[in-house]
Amino acid sequence: MERVSGPDLVGRRAELAALEACLPGRGRLVIIDGDAGVGKTRLVQTFAEHAATTSTVLAGGCVQFEADIPYAPFAEALPELFSGTAGLDRASEYRRVADTLAARPTVLVLEDLHWADASTRDLLRYLHRVLADAPVLLIVTCRTDEFAADHPVARLLAELARSPRSDRIHLGPLDRPGVTALARGVLGADPPAELVDTLVARAEGNPFFTEELLAAGEDVPRNVREIVTTRLARLSPEAQQLARLAAVAGRTVSHDLLVGLAGEVPGPGLRELVDHGQLVIVEPDSYSFRHALIQEALYRDLLPGERRRAHAAVAACLTAHPELATRSSAAGVAAELAHHWDAAGDAARALAASVQAASSAVEGLAPAEAHAHYERSLRRWPEVTAPAEVAGVELDELLERAAEAASLAGHNQRAVELTQQRLAGLADGERRALAFEQLSYQARSAGNWALARSAAAETVRLLPADSPALVRVESWRMGLDMLASRHVAAVRHAERLLPAVSADPMAMNRALTVLGTSRTMLGHVDQGLEHLHRHREFALSSGNPRFVGVSYVNLSESLIWADRQEEALRVARAGLAEASGYGFDIYLLPILGNAVRALAELHRWDEAVDAAEDPDDPAADPFNWIFVDLPRTDVLLKRGDHAAAADLLKRIGAVLDGQDDVQYGTELAHLRARLAAEERRWDDARAAVDDGLSAALGAQDMWLTARLVATGVQVEADSATHPGARERAEELLAAGLEHRRRLEADWAVALPRSRRALALATAERTRLDAMPDPEAWSFPTDVDRHLGAYARFRRAEALLLARGSRTAAAEALAEATTTADALGAAPLAELARALAGRARLTMPAAPSPAASPDLGLTAREAEIFTMLGRGLTNAEIAQELFISAKTASVHVSNILRKLGVRSRIQAAALAHRREQS
Structure with a gap:
């Protein structure tokens, strides 16, 4: 027998020791990455031989089948749990997988994660979370040359790598001694130096290429295929x-x-x-x-013809003997057949198999895979004679299923297109009416308000007054009221409808959501949260992915508006974990956005920026990114990173401009005004405030108006020399107070954040007086440290202008600068120090590299600081850390600011000095 591989593992002693140190697991995850052929599988196999003496070793690999076979590596590793014919019920079966693994010391190896399907990624995330204390070691291997930084697997690995229970082993190429040792193992003798030279030059330290070149003898091909x-x-x-x-x-x-x-x-x-x-x-x-x-x-x-014939042969064999499929579950067999018949060019068999594979994926709560199979079936439909007979389903129902899968997978714009295609072939009647209802929901989820409203109206027009479906349709119209921030109307609508919704789960889902969310936004927090907790119990007991996803979105967001950010963060993170079990990809980004917003309001800004990279498989619809981008922009503005903030505002604007989205459109206007004011573009700032207020004043949400009023009055105070600034500030404040009065007369109660915003607006207005009032800045700011620091800065300014106590002013400024420095709020810290300089007051020194041993960097920033010392570019940092280049850029900007240096070259020099000291 010709020897192709050396008998021993070469050059990986340290990596093998690192793996062995992770036993007996205790919920640890090891990510092993490197280029194709670098030896990841060989390392894992060698470790598995050692681990098998004390642990159960299970292994499975991902399949390069368009990522449409759900749970592929788990089905190979745990076939007894994935061999059923009814698919996998995520909500309960995920726990069964976890219990099986945790029953004894176990090593679970998942190879080739770069090909992982969405369901596999979800289950991996879930297991890492719930097996924290179990004697389980999870090992995944992936190719770093297989995906970009924004690939779903890259984002998943970025999330997992940040866990304190995760380790990462990067396998680089072998050095010359390693290549020599590998050649010695294959040849059974010391290789000549000139042969080693050739191997190093041609294979560049890649073990697989090296072995193949040795096996090729004198014929030295140009690439791996040759x-x-x-x-x-x-x-x-x-x-x-x-x-x-x-x-x-x-x-x-x-x-x-x-x-x-x-x-x-x-x-x-x-x-x-x-x-x-x-x-x-x-x-x-x-x-x-x-x-x-x-x-x-x-x-x-x-050749193409050879490939088609071979795929047809495989498909025919699997059709006759499905037990021979790589994945023996019904879902796995159907997916393999769909893949092979499609690659064989057999349209009829590909259509039938794709519909079956999609149905199995739906049963397993795997919407992304179901969507892929439905898209293939629709592509093949026109090529088949009598397609409905072949597929076992009419085109209308197929389109309906495909749209639902697309929506749950987060591709609502595609769902809109599919539903519109349905409507083109439907005659008037209840089915057409309900298709319009689905279109309305999908359009709203894709950010198209105009289409959502018109489709909802068409639904009501088409349904007869005595239709049982009318309750469900009315519940959606009530939901549109809530989403449009018409909270009083939404609550009244829900209360009228509540007695009739008990027989319709979808209507019940919407009624509880509206009553909870809108009551909270109207200031009746206890009542609102009671309904939302009731809704979560209802959703979890139903097992419906949409209900569960909506529950986590609305509960976490409502807790934020009620100033209960720690609880909101816990709920959001639980929701992200539950997403793995329920398969509601559509809600991942909204829930993540609430986690980012909670972190931002808790002043954990580094985590907020990093958390924005967490979504495993972000929705295709750009609308869903606004949930993450809006709070992240707020953090960037407070940090003074105007360029990055402007980039995000441009992306948000591309989605929201022209869409008449009251809640998020007014937040966009507020952020645009803040950026324009920072850049002293006063006319742009005023235009943004006016644009936002034109929508907010017509809504029934005090917070939206109060936030914009405070921003608008601040713009006037900052541009005090502008003609009419005082009059405009007074008009804005009066409009805000009148809006509050009108809503409170209609049952609403001002949330604490609304009261803070109006108090801020009132205080900002006093800056335009001949003699400012220091006491105007004494309103409560306990839950908002940044606002508290800003208020102390303005109070000090007012004291100095009013010839008040210089000691009190100095104390207020010192508190403001200390807090701003701690937060990394550079613009506010600079304002406070500038005022102190003009008033000749002594302030705490600005942080400097010598001020503290750790330079004031977060753990992630310290890691990137070391990489700057190695001369890595932002793109290289992003690849090594599985984050996006934009996030790497944000981190580098923060590092330069904290270090007080102007360029990455200076930062690299500082890193070298620290390493040598």
């Missing part, structure tokens, strides 16, 4: 054909499937493939390519 095909050409025609068929089947293929593909019992050809190291025997009765690159290269070398 390496594989050159070696394969030495084998018999029978072995070559078997290898190609196996490559089409996938990385692993059962013996019986190879028999079916070959048409007879494989003879010497199979033995050749094993003896020459192309295939390795996998228990109990299968073969696997020694490296994924071999399978990929063989597959890509097939």
Whole structure:
């Protein structure tokens, strides 16, 4: 037998020791990444042999099938839990998976995570959270050359890597001694120096390439595909054909499937493939390519016709013998058949298999995979004669299912397109009316308010007055009132409808949501939260992904507006974890946005910026990013990062401008006004305030108006020399107070944040008086440290202008600068120090690199600071940390500001000095 691999693991002693140090697990996760062929699988297999003496070792790999086979690696590792025919009920079965793993010391290896389907990513996230105290070690391998920083897997790894229970092992290329040792193991003797030179130059330390070059002998191919095909050409025609068929089947293929593909019992050809190291025997009765690159290269070398015929052969064999599929569950078999029939070009069989695969994915609460299968079935539909008969479903129902899957997967713009396609073929009647209701919901979720309203009106027009569906439709119109910040109308609508909704779960879901959210926004917090907690119990007991997702969105957001940010953060994080169990991708970003907002209001700004990278598979609809971008922009403005804030505002504006979105449109106006004021663009600031107030004053939400009024009056106070500033400030304040009076006369109560904003506006107005009033700045600010520091700065300013106590002014300024420095609120700290300088008051020194041993950097910033010392670019930092280049840029900007240096070169020099000291 020709030796292809060395008998020993070479050059990975430290990495192997790091893995062994993680036993017995205790909820740890190890991420092993590196380029293809660098030795990740070999490292894990060697470790698994050691670990098997004390732990149960389970392993599975992801499949390169368009990421549409749910739970692929888990089904391979735990086939007894994933072999049912009804799919996987995430809410309960996730816990069964966790309980199975936790029952004994276990090592679970998930290979090739770069190909992970959405459901696999969700389950991995869930297991890492719930197995915190269990004797379980999770190991995942992935290729760093397979995806960009904004890939879903990259975002998942970024999230997991931030956990204190996670470790990361990056496998780089072997050095020259490592290459020499590897060659010695393959050849059985010391390699000549000139051979090592060739190996180092051609394989660049990649173990797989090195082994393949050694096996190729004197024929030195130019790339890996040529390496594989050159070696394969030495084998018999029978072995070559078997290898190609196996490559089409996938990385692993059962013996019986190879028999079916070959048409007879494989003879010497199979033995050749094993003896020459192309295939390795996998228990109990299968073969696997020694490296994924071999399978990929063989597959890509097939001609189009050969590829189609091979896929047809695999599909036919699996149709006759589904037990031979790589994943034996109903969902796995259907997904494999859909993939192979589609690649074979058999439109009819691809259509039938895709519909079945989609149905199985829906049953398993895997909307992203269901969406992919439905899209394939719709693509194949026009190519098939009598498609409804073949698919077992009419086109209208297929479109309805596809739209629902797209919506749950977070692709509501695509759901809108699919529903509009449905409507084009539907005659007037109840089914058409309900299609308009679905269109309204999908349009709102995609950020299209005009279409949402018109579709809702069309639903009511088409439904007869005695239709049982009218209750559900009315509940959606009530929801539109809430989403449009017409909270008084929404509550009254909900109270009228509540007695009639008990028989309709969707209507009950909406009624409880509206009563809870709108009552909270109207200041009746206890009543509102009582309804929202009741809604969460209802949602969880129903198991409906939409109900559960809505519950976490609205409860966490309402807790924020009620100034209960710690609780809001707990709820949001629980919601992100539950998303793994329920498959409501559509709600991931809104829930994440609430987590970011809670972190921002808790003044945990670094975490807020980092948390924005958490979503595993963000929705395709740009609208959903506003939930994350709005609070993140607020943090950037307070930090003084105007360029990054402007970039986000441009992205938000591209989504919201022209959409008449009261809640988020007014927040966008508020942030635009703040940025314009910081840049002394006074006319732009005033225009933004006016634009926001034109919507806010017509809504029934005191907070939206109060926030804009405070911003508008501050703009006038900052631009005091502008003609009419005092009069405009007084008009704005009067409008805000009148709006409060009108709503309080209509049952509302001002939330504490609304009272703070109006108190801020009142205090800002006094800055335009001939003699400012220091006491105007004494309003309560306990829950908002940044606002408290700003109020103390303005109080000190008023004291100095009014010839008041210089001691009191100095104390207020000192408190303001200390808080601003601690928060990283550079603009406020600069304002306070500038005032102290003009008044000749002594202030605390600004933070400097010498002020503290840790330089005042967060753990993530300290990590990036070290990378700056290594000369890494933002893109390289992003790749190494699995974050986006934009986030890396934000971190670098914060580091430069905290260090008091002007460039990354200076920061790198400082990093070198600290390393040498």
